[in-house]
Amino acid sequence: MNEGRKEILQIIFILTGLVFLVKLFSIQVLDNKYAELADSNAIMREVEYPFRGLIYDRNNKLIVYNTPEFDINVIRNDIKDFDSAKFCEVFQMSREELRKKFREMRERQEYSPYKPTLFIDRLSNLEFAKVQDHLDEFPGLYVQARTTRSYTTAALANALGYVSEISKSKLEKDETKIYRQGDYIGQSGIESFYEEQLRGKRGVKFKLRNVRGIEKGSFKDGEYDTLSVPGQDLVSSIDIDLQQYGELLMKGKSGSIVAIEPGSGEILSLVSGPSYDPNLLTGRNYSSNFVLISNDTMKPLFTRPLMAQYRPGSIFKIAQAMTALQEGVIKPETRIYCDRSIISCHGNHTNEDLRGAIENSCNPYFHGVLRRMLNKGISEDPYEDTRIGLEEWNKHIRSFGFGSNLGVDLPNEKGGLIPNVAYYDRAYNNRPWKFSNIYSIAIGEGENLVVPIQMANFTAIVANRGFYYIPHLIKSIGGKGPLPQYKEKQFTTIDPAYFDVAVDAMEQVVESGTGQYRAKLQDIIVCGKTGTVQNDPLPAHSVFIAFAPKDNPKIAVSVYVEDAGQGARAAASIASLMIEKYLIGETKRPHIEQYVLNGQFLY
Amino acid sequence: MRKGADIYGKLDWPTIFIYMALVILGWFNIYAAVYDETVNQSIWDLSLNSGRQLIFIAASVVIIMGVIIIDMRFYEAFAYVAFGIIILLLILVPIIGKEVGGNKAWLGIGSFGVQPSEFAKFITALAAAKMIGSVGFKMDNLRNQVMLFGLVGLPMVLILLQKDTGTALVFTSFIFVFFREGMSPFLMIVGICAAFIFILTLLIPNQLYLHGAILIILALLIIFGKKKLKRISALVVGAIIVMGVIESVDYVITDVLKPHQQNRIKALINPDADPLGYGWNVTQSKIAIGSGGFFGKGFLKGTQTKFDFVPEQSTDFIFCTIGEEWGWLGSFVVVVLFMALLLRVIFIAERQKSRFARAYGYGVVSIFFFHFAVNIGMTIGLFPVIGIPLPFFSYGGSALWGFTVLLFILLKLDAHRGQVLQRL
Known part of the structure; x- marks a missing residue:
């Protein structure tokens, strides 16, 4: 069977x-x-992270450097006899925090109980030293070292920017395929603009590894390995002492200071107030600090010198004057009656020539100047005539670097606005417009918008008598000088000869005009111009531009202090103190310094 | 009865050669599995599993001598006594045993531990063979069936209580012995069908399709078969039972099985669903074997097994090392060696003159087959992960000794098969 x-x-x-x-x-x-x-699985492409380039100031003082930081990874299945009480004691966290950490870890997308998962990130050298000796008491914990940025001073945060983990969206957009998840990347400022130079070249080592990522020798004896190349060091044009002084002066104020070396376009200081301590955006507390800083109603992350757009105010009259001279509609001797029935004015002058008009900031004078420029009688139709004149005017004003991005070596630069025919056609919805509709641009009000760095650059143009270099923060990359575009001289459309009258007038502003009380220095001839930019209903912005010395200028400054009233007060004081600090090294006018430090200019 | 050197001439040497080949290959592979290039220890190093395995192999030689020297009648005579002792030990293990790897299946003797469950296999095979071979035993007698199932079921249940599901499942392989010795094939078919339906239910998420298919088959059987009332009612009852099983599978999966057991079944069906979690073992094991290619990466050149990607790489997942380092050729040799062993043991069993020896022979082949099929099947993703060793390859003294004794008792019985006639 x-x-x-x-x-x-x-x-x-x-x-x-x-x-x-x-x-x-x-x-x-x-x-x-x-x-x-x-x-x-087994061939690990181990990236050897290069040292990010260091950043020095113009006097070779170190500003930004690297320090090690440590991530603690966990392999869940390797954890044995976990003593949570001891762990909380060593890592100084509460039980609740520990539970949260474990929960967060399990929720990570790449989580596997067999593979290392990020548990505690970005321990500083000091924090790591405290826990290092105890790590062997917690099997399953593994250390991963990398470097983070550190700063020698609390200054220059906005210009430097910060470095943090690359975002998912950026990673997806990155076509170079250089970055991987978890990599650090410059997020703003110099760190972002010069990312390519700073990051260096990563080396790759192919290594055999076991399941815990522990090294088990090189793959094919290192045949495919490449060495890492450290990032290039940057020498900034910033004078860090001047920068710190500027930030001190801006304390408690909202606004900006930009100082440029006219002969080179190098930015000596770039103060944005209020700012923050760059050390807050490094290390373990990056995320929480970032939230605090970015939610601050005073917007410390907003780089005012490049991004805040203001109406230029009276200082714009110098550009008007240069344009009018070039167009031949006035001469330096031309006098225009101060007719306050058309437009208001101040002081007791009546019939000034160009120099006097700049010195006294005569509004009716420049109203007249602009009328001559826009209505030259080329066309008999006053509307058409204004259109022709405005295009000419726009071309000249833009040649000063207004109305579009200068090309500063920082991200997020704003261009401001210099209106042209197309702009007004849009604004008036194609209804006709002529000079009488748009005359407020004559005195730097109306539709004009500039950013502080453009005003500083404009000051440098006057100081140079007609040319400029694009303002830039980095004067040397890896010892090889700045980027090529910063070595090219840029010319305005104005004949250099016409600038002398502007320089003389600006000298008079400080010598005997609106700037005489707070901008005048003992041994140095300062040329400046005040501006009081209408900001109804709030107090006006206090504006001052200045360069010094008059001959062979070494520094050109623009200062904006928001809501601080007349330009002759806060802005003129700060500008002159910056000049004094840079040229002499200290101020001989402690009362002016005290005036700035104690004055309440923030409303 | 003659004793002495003569006995060696009567042993079945082809089996012994296969045995030696498997043991030696196993030893090399254990070394390969634990080999660490950076430390560069030798195969003899006693701190390695390979060094210790060599000691186990040496001890096996002593055990073989013992098995052969002992009078052949002893095995049949003392089968029940040994069975009683092993049952006692299995009861004791959860009480006085020591815990290794989460299972309390070990009895400690000094620093060495042994697993009684490994020895329970051959002792149960002996006891079951003795029962089958006893005078008047009839496979189709219900009373005898109950006794036999009880005999096999008792150690199985005790081992299940130790939470060693894998070893407990080995005892189901005795179904082959019962089948060979005359049990109605109905049980085996029902078992296979149940397993088939179980897996089909898991694979097809919507059970309505299954029910529909069953109803169609039922209708076809009724229409085209003999239209006898008894047959039709049997078919209908059968269909209802099958549909019941389908409904219960879902219940079993979600409510009865523990999460890690559910995961093992899920991993079998779709290891890619969670390759870092429950699918890890199967995924990594397949990667290791699959990366071996046709010729393999070469001895000690494997990366997956050596660097711990594969879990338990010197015990339950030892086949990964073979697959990775020796490729398909090496796997072919190992599979063929096992096939040769199985067929040779069947051949030996069939030439026995006593029912006891034949039943025991089938016990041996059933146990080997179950281990071979389930172990290799799980490493290549054909079976759920059930932690049982690959005979002679997996590291471990108890397992090696258990399998050695299992095989050599048969060879001893075989060597004396001529005497059985004389005695009768």
């Missing part, structure tokens, strides 16, 4: 063996997927 049963069992056994051999053949020989998976 049991016949054939032996054979049935034999067939079952043989079939099983055959099924195995076929299945093995399919996964081993036919399917290459597994071999590739094995390589990505």
